[in-house]
Amino acid sequence: MSINNKALSTYRLLKATAEVAEQSLEGRIQHYRAHLKTDEKELRTYTQKAAADLLGCNNRTLKRRHDQGDFDHLHIQKGANGHYAYTLANIFSMADILGVAADQRKSTDKLQVIVINSLKGGCGKTTSLVNIAAALATTNIKRYRIGIIDLDPQGSSSSFFPANDPEPITVGDLMRDCIELDQDESWSDVVTNAFKETHIPNIRVLPSGMDDFYFEHETATELKESSSYDQTRHYHKLLERVITPVESQFDIILIDTAPSLNFMFYNALMASTAMLIPVHPEAVDFDANNKYLKRLGEIYHTVAALGHEGWDFMQFLVTNYVKGNHSQRDIVKDVRSAFGRQVMSYPINHSSAITASSSSFNTIFDQKTSDSLASRESLVKSQENIKDVVDELEMLIRSNWLSTQSSLGQ
Ligand SMILES: Nc1ncnc2c1ncn2[C@@H]1O[C@H](COP(=O)(O)OP(=O)(O)OP(=O)(O)O)[C@@H](O)[C@H]1O
Ligand SMILES: [Mg+2]
Structure with a gap:
């Protein structure tokens, strides 16, 4: 097959662009690695x-x-x-x-695996996830054991919870089965060790890495060549294979995703017990969200046919909401009238404290008010806001735990 001259020059242009991109990426990775220095990141202390x-x-x-x-x-x-x-x-x-007892799930209560997804890039998936995780872990004495799985190879949530390891095993390594077991080492050991301790004592993270991008291509190739139900099911259950061995080590697992309906997302759906969909209340974003919801139904059909058991809850979470902005208020009204009680009662408000903390990969619960770049007032307000969101999320979670249902009067 011959390539015409114009196609050839497009190809050359792309090759040159790829080289620049690679250099730039290398620079970013080094910057990212600098963030991974363990002693850099410490959780605030308490009076x-x-x-x-x-x-x-x-x-x-x-x-x-x-x-x-x-x-x-x-x-x-x-x-x-x-x-x-x-x-x-x-x-x-x-x-x-x-003698203040921990208030975690009992072994008979179901592990909650909550996926945060939207097809809309930049709608606040990562910001919501990291701040919710930090609030769940640091603002009460329940000692919830929280796992974060970063299914987005961009690695944003991994940057907020840097692993104590410059070359950690990534979720993609595990799903792609890139790990060779040592003698006397089990799959369960490898997965357990891959969930790294973080600066918050009861949060462990399974990070992503740039190579996790390969998962999509590899899976597409494998699936093209397979036609049996069992094989198709296998490639959708790779994340479950990662979660099952560590199930008893966590109460809540939060999964961050890329703004994409890719194979990683199908795997997240297969492993999920609940879904949180951030909605940024701008007209374009809301329209995109409605289109996404149409697709989500079709995708879920596939996942259900492969054996998914259904969600315990699916909630919309209004994010980055600018109070007093009339057009945003109207959109939130539309969201509420369309989806009713499936919309979380409180939005996550736009906050300069979140902007300031995020710029240094911190949640708003990582720093003392005196260390934050934002004003004390803005930090405290934003913390109260996230706590309100988390209180409701906690209710939803605990209503699925048999041991805590009665105390909620259900
Ligand atoms: N409540 C908020 N207050 C202030 N800034 C916010 C808030 N929520 C999100 N942002 C900002 O919006 C931008 C996008 O947020 P974020 O990275 O969480 O989106 P995302 O959905 O994870 O994006 P992607 O699709 O690329 O993964 C970030 O710069 C973040 O700091
Ligand atoms: Mg993100």
């Missing part, structure tokens, strides 16, 4: 008052227990002002000492 609030006791109780030496073995550091600066890990250990 005694904040620790007491989390633990549900008062300052005096903590002071007395300090005086009795009950916390001595925790070696709690003091800040420059001479006061205790508690880490969240300290506070969790203190909870154990004080």
